[in-house]
Amino acid sequence: MKRWLALKRYLDDGSIPIDNNWVENQIRPWALGRKNWLFAGSLRSGQRAANVMTLIQSAKMNGLDPHRYLKAVLGRLPTARHSDLDGLLPHNWSSQV
Template identity: 50%
Template sequence: MKAAGNWVELVEQFFALCDDIVRRRLPPTSMLVRAAVYALKQRQELSVFLIDPRVNIDNNPAENAIRPWALGRKNWLFVGNERGGEKSAIIASLVATCKDNKVDFKAWLEDVLTRLGTTRHDDIDSLLPHNWTPARN
């Protein structure tokens, strides 16, 4: 297969290859056929990064964000209870989202906590780390 000049071409070549694999007379239980069928069923989802620049081609940032939590998994046995674990997971998610968006978590949290009570429900998305603009004093 010739190297693609851009992502769109490469993705099209990948799905053409999947189509070719499915059309061959291989057993439907073959792992290769099953993988190709799965990829074709997920074509729209697997192609989102081509039209939305905010979507990464892979999930490496997500994997890297959860690595410290996975490494410390045994430590989480001591969060107290299931509810404490859920709250810890929410905070970890907010910290990782701020980090991914180059937002100072402490500054964001202080600002958002002061604005939550006065922000309209329709505008709550503006307080998410990727949309956040600090309030002016």
């Protein structure tokens, strides 16, 4: 009965998956490395590491090779205008110069 609302939502919309296995499989490598990142040095270091990991995973989810994506973005970043930064995000990425 605790999950009745969620079950009803699932039954009303056939496009909703019954489980979240895909998401769990995507985050598993990060969860396994959690102890390694426990001592990132400082709070800001941990936040930076989380930002980089998010970019890597977002690149993968958008069908990009993370190494090539980061190499290209880091090459463009020093000369990018503030208004162009959204174009450097993985979901907006265009490898054209």
